[in-house]
Amino acid sequence: MSLFDIFTKKAGRDYSSEPGVNNPKRVMPYGDILGDGALQMSFTLPVAPSPEAKEGAKRYIEKLGLKDVLIAHMEGIGNNLSYFVVYGHAKHAFDITKVKVPKADYEKMNLDEVVEFARKNIKRKITIVGATTGTDAHTVGLDAIMNMKGYMGDFGLERYDCFKTINLRSQVSHEELLARAVRLNADVILVSKVVSQRDKHIEELKVLGAALAKEKGLKKSLIKIVGGPRLNHAQALKVGFDAGFGHGTLPSEVASFIVQEYARRNVS
Numbered sequence: 001m002s003l004f005d006i007f008t009k010k011a012g013r014d015y016s017s018e019p020g021v022n023n024p025k026r027v028m029p030y031g032d033i034l035g036d037g038a039l040q041m042s043f044t045l046p047v048a049p050s051p052e053a054k055e056g057a058k059r060y061i062e063k064l065g066l067k068d069v070l071i072a073h074m075e076g077i078g079n080n081l082s083y084f085v086v087y088g089h090a091k092h093a094f095d096i097t098k099v100k101v102p103k104a105d106y107e108k109m110n111l112d113e114v115v116e117f118a119r120k121n122i123k124r125k126i127t128i129v130g131a132t133t134g135t136d137a138h139t140v141g142l143d144a145i146m147n148m149k150g151y152m153g154d155f156g157l158e159r160y161d162c163f164k165t166i167n168l169r170s171q172v173s174h175e176e177l178l179a180r181a182v183r184l185n186a187d188v189i190l191v192s193k194v195v196s197q198r199d200k201h202i203e204e205l206k207v208l209g210a211a212l213a214k215e216k217g218l219k220k221s222l223i224k225i226v227g228g229p230r231l232n233h234a235q236a237l238k239v240g241f242d243a244g245f246g247h248g249t250l251p252s253e254v255a256s257f258i259v260q261e262y263a264r265r266n267v268s
């Protein structure tokens, strides 16, 4: 269906009984009218901006199956590189009832609820050791979770009375993290991985996951958590961790998981 059709023939019609509209089995993007499949995407091509680059970008997106393609923006972003913003209309829909995403098992609580839960059920401070590992120098994500001031108005783990937190900061080797976790008798380790080029973060986490599993000096009940913008819970499980937290995670989500998982493992 073209944009013309959408605006002239279909506008004003009741779509609620049609595929793609309010129907969880046929979900699709929309822009102007539910079910129109309108979407916006952006990408970079390794060519200088030109009328040919613009037309090439349009044809490429048409090959991907989008209709009514409009290049809304083209901009040079360096030597022989162009950035594009494109609008188009997709025809594909998906069945959201068939989509299952593994998630860390916890009920979200706020700071006071976490502290109260720990006071009632745990009755001791939980020792948490955090680090950004390998050559990764990004500390902001880990700090957002651990530091007193927290992230997006949500206080960090240092603020919780029920936790003793040790932030080893960035570029921490696996050996050092393991040694510190053993020495501090850690209950939880938090690993941050931000650089993900060529899936380096996954490779390194596999190695760390295996080293953690082998290390005899660690508590058997140690809770291993990993986080970063290109990570999710399913990936964390695959590399030997107990939970994975991605983009936009709030400290209280991590705190909620920690106390509930600690109670599951340690309180009978």
Ligand code: B12
Pocket: 135, 136, 137, 138, 139, 140, 141, 142, 144, 145, 151, 190, 191, 192, 193, 194, 195, 196, 197, 225, 226, 227, 228, 229, 230, 245, 246, 247, 248, 249, 250, 254
């Ligand atoms: C700030 C920054 C830097 C600073 C870091 C300063 C510091 N002290 O951290 C500096 C300038 C040092 C830097 C360097 C580099 N950077 Co940089 N950097 C960024 C930038 C702009 C912001 C990252 C950030 O602070 N985000 C804010 C925090 C709050 O978000 P977050 O990290 O996602 O954290 C949240 C979640 O992911 C999660 N989380 C994160 N960690 C953890 C851990 C746990 C346990 C849990 C539970 C949750 C959790 O919770 C947080 C809060 O919600 C990003 C681009 C971007 N916009 O994201 C690039 C970016 C991450 N950097 C990038 C790159 C390539 C580099 C360099 C390699 C550049 C270079 N060629 O030198 C170097 C790497 C140096 C190194 N050895 O690691 C790339 C990574 C690309 C990739 N896919 O790997 C990015 C995406 C930029 C880009 N688009 O190219 N960088």
